[in-house]
Amino acid sequence: MIINVQHLTKRYGDIVAVDDLSFAVEQGELFGLLGPNGAGKTTTIRIAMDILHPDAGEITILGQPPDRAKRYVGYLPEERGLYRNLKVLDTLVYLAELKGMSTTTARGRAKYLLERVHLEEWAHRKVRELSQGMQQRLQFVASFVHDPEVLFLDEPFKGLDPLNVERVKELIAELRQQGKTVVLSSHQMNLVEVLCDRILLINRGRQVLYGPLAEIKRQYAPNTIRVRAPHLPATLPGVANVEHDDGAFNLTLAEGSDPQEVLRGLVALGVEIQSFEVAPVPLEEIFVAAVREEEARYGLA
Amino acid sequence: MDWRKVWVIARHEYLVNVRRTGFIVMTAIVPVLGILALLFAALFSGEARKLGESVEKMFDPSAGVIGVVDRSGRFSPILPEYQDRFRLYQSEAEAEQAVLDEDVTLALVIGEDYLETGTVVVVSKGSGFGSAAVSDSLSVRKFFVDHLLAGRVEPILQKRAVEPLKVQSRVLSSSGQRQSExxxxxxxxxxxxxxxxxxxxxxxxxxxxxxxxxxxxxxxxxxxxxxxxxxxxxxxxxxxxxxxxxxxxxxxxxxxxxxxxxxxxxxxxxxxxxxxxxxxxxxxxxxxxxxxxxxxxxxxxxxxxxxxxxxxxxxxxxxxxxxxxxxxxxxxxxxxxxxxxxxxxxxxxxxxxxxxxxxxxxxxxxxxxxxxxxxxxxxxxxxxxxxxxxxxxxxxxxxxxxxxxxxxxxxxxxxxxx
Structure with missing residues (x-):
């Protein structure tokens, strides 16, 4: 276990930003910290980065409290920014040195990373001369220039054009191959769900869903099937309701029935199936459902 | 405290800011102004002196020519060494006109009872600034003492009467040692x-x-x-x-x-x-x-x-x-x-x-x-x-x-x- 969070609580005056949150991140994992804006993601990360102190609970990274783990942790904050008047290479070297890297090692590593993101020719130019996309790439590599074991990326795709989104995704994949642990926070759940092994979904500072993404998806498996066919019999086994919709049918499954069984049933009945589709459930919808469920349980709705 | 990090930050702040245009301009401004002042002084040393004199006159009216109306009879005629800075007028009206015409910077009206009372009326134009300057002016003081005592006492006494004491300081510490001289x-x-x-x-x-x-x-x-x-x-x-x-x-x-x-x-x-x-x-x-x-x-x-x-x-x-x-x-x-x-x-x-x-x-x-x-x-x-x-x-x-x-x-x- 690389990161261990136990009963973390953080308040700002009367507002509880993080409310008794517990989770763990394993070695080499790509962990998604997801939730809408204001859910407490950035606060949680800032506590892990030793920028804020929790009111209760604790975080350990590599078994150390945050102030001791700084050397091994990288951070891409949601609010981006670099020294505009500093040279590109000097920026990376300075940030690596602040993490405790020696000047020589920092220099070598910075040069390597600049090559990696095709900025080597800009090494001796000032940051403000770079285009927006170049600055974003520079900012991204700045978060792991000191070769950390754990990397926190807060909204890494915010403000990126599609091309740079792909580049950043590639870099994240590369980091994983190197065995680094990555915690990725985002409110754009659909954009990051494909990347993550496990996720923690939070809302109002509290855990909503937590676990392997595949398992969560299974748990919230769809109960709707879309079938395109000339016509359907009025009653079907395992189907509670049939709705006609623009030349196709939306079938609401009865409780406990399986989409594959329904398909076999349709074939057995000799229905001329043109298409059969189990509607994928986006993470966002799962989130909404889970929040509703929780609110109903606590009587908050 | 990690002193290596402190050093990295200190070095960064120094090196980044020392190259800033703002820093270089602010640092250079004093030497540049100094050089300009020196050049100015070298080129216009004559004018500068004149300028200096006129400024001095503005703040110390007694530095200019002073009119004197003498009713006591002690100051006429004016001693030769004072004639270029002090000018006698027969009446107050004449002296006032001279002040108004700026022939003199101010006028001193010395009354008949001067010996008994020491009263002198100072006539100046504009503000009453001049009168204050007169009472502190060493040259005006010397003018009075010299006219009152010339020929009556030894010259050396006359000199001391103008400037009775020149201070030299000797400070003793509490233990009685001389600290400085x-x-x-x-x-x-x-x-x-x-x-x-x-x-x-x-x-x-x-x-x-x-x-x-x-x-x-x-x-x-x-x-x-x-x-x-x-x-x-x-x-x-x-x-x-x-x-x-x-x-x-x-x-x-x-x-x-x-x-x-x-x-x-x-x-x-x-x-x-x-x-x-x-x-x-x-x-x-x-x-x-x-x-x-x-x-x-x-x-x-x-x-x-x-x-x-x-x-x-x-x-x-x-x-x-x-x-x-x-x-x-x-x-x-x-x-x-x-x-x-x-x-x-x-x-x-x-x-x-x-x-x-x-x-x-x-x-x-x-x-x-x-x-x-x-x-x-x-x-x-x-x-x-x-x-x-x-x-x-x-x-x-x-x-x-x-x-x-x-x-x-x-x-x-x-x-x-x-």
Missing amino acids: GPWSIVFTFIVPYFMAIFLVMTIFVSSGYLLQSVAEEKESRIIEIIVSSVRPVELMTGKIAGLGALGLTQVLVWVLSVASLSGGAVALLAIAGASLIPARVLTLEVVYYVLGFILYATLMAGVGVLGTTTQESQQLAGLFSLFAALPYMVLGFIFANPNVLIARVLSFFPLTAPTMMMIRLPLAEVPWVDVAGSIAALLLSIPGALWLGARLFRVGVLIYGKRPTLKEIWLIVRRGS
Whole structure:
């Protein structure tokens, strides 16, 4: 276990930003910290980065409290920014040195990373001369220039054009191959769900869903099937309701029935199936459902 | 505290800011102005003298030609050596007209009962400024004494009557030893520490300006979040204070050295001569107060300044401390009269005023050792407190964007620490 969070609580005056949150991140994992804006993601990360102190609970990274783990942790904050008047290479070297890297090692590593993101020719130019996309790439590599074991990326795709989104995704994949642990926070759940092994979904500072993404998806498996066919019999086994919709049918499954069984049933009945589709459930919808469920349980709705 | 990180930050702050256009312009401005002044003086030395004279006339009307209406009969005729500066008029009306026509800068009407009362009416144009200047003017005084006593007493007595005493000072310490002799050595022993105190205030102003600017820029660009995730706020603060303190010192040193070299080394010689006359004890203590003072002020300014959301706002907040540093200068009059006056002693025990107060007091007289020990103790005790407070405010302040916190919020920050 690389990161261990136990009963973390953080308040700002009367507002509880993080409310008794517990989770763990394993070695080499790509962990998604997801939730809408204001859910407490950035606060949680800032506590892990030793920028804020929790009111209760604790975080350990590599078994150390945050102030001791700084050397091994990288951070891409949601609010981006670099020294505009500093040279590109000097920026990376300075940030690596602040993490405790020696000047020589920092220099070598910075040069390597600049090559990696095709900025080597800009090494001796000032940051403000770079285009927006170049600055974003520079900012991204700045978060792991000191070769950390754990990397926190807060909204890494915010403000990126599609091309740079792909580049950043590639870099994240590369980091994983190197065995680094990555915690990725985002409110754009659909954009990051494909990347993550496990996720923690939070809302109002509290855990909503937590676990392997595949398992969560299974748990919230769809109960709707879309079938395109000339016509359907009025009653079907395992189907509670049939709705006609623009030349196709939306079938609401009865409780406990399986989409594959329904398909076999349709074939057995000799229905001329043109298409059969189990509607994928986006993470966002799962989130909404889970929040509703929780609110109903606590009587908050 | 990780001192390597402090060093990395200090070096970064120094190197980045020393190359700033703003820094180079500000640093160069004193030598450039000095060179310009020298050129101006060389090219227009004649005009400059004339200009100087007319300015002098404006402020000291007795420097010009003076009209005299003599009813006492003691001043007519005017002695030959005074005839080009004093002119006799027969009536007050004539003299007044001469003042109005600016033939003379002012007129003295000496009454019939002058010997008994000493009353002289001074007629001047515009403000009554001239009358005040006349009573202090040595040349006018000499004019009166010479006319009253010429031929009646020995010339040497006449000279003493004009200037009865020329002061030479000899200050004894409480143990009866001679501390210094002559007005020059007093000036020397005073000037160097006095300028050191000014030096301190200047370095504090200059460095804190750069400090606030550097933090404000990091806050504005939001890179501060990466920085505080890499180093502890106290390390960041210490590094900045060290680096920008060195920067401020560089600037002030360039100023002082340029003034020294442009004045043909006169100022430098004065400083060296002064330093050699100052007892080693005083000089050592001056340096101690300089260092302790800088640490205290810079720490507090960093902590408070970081709460501002713009450089300007930060400067206002931090200006509060400059006021304390300058406070001893406001009571300078009392201190000159008696360096151990109660207010001076009280301000010496208050950490925020102690450095400048003691730097001013030390060379003036023997300061009681209680005051020295007390003020150093006050500084040594308050510096850890300031560091703690500064780091606490700094830690939270660096993340405050957009809105300046209220006093209540600041109090909460200090109490909770995050």
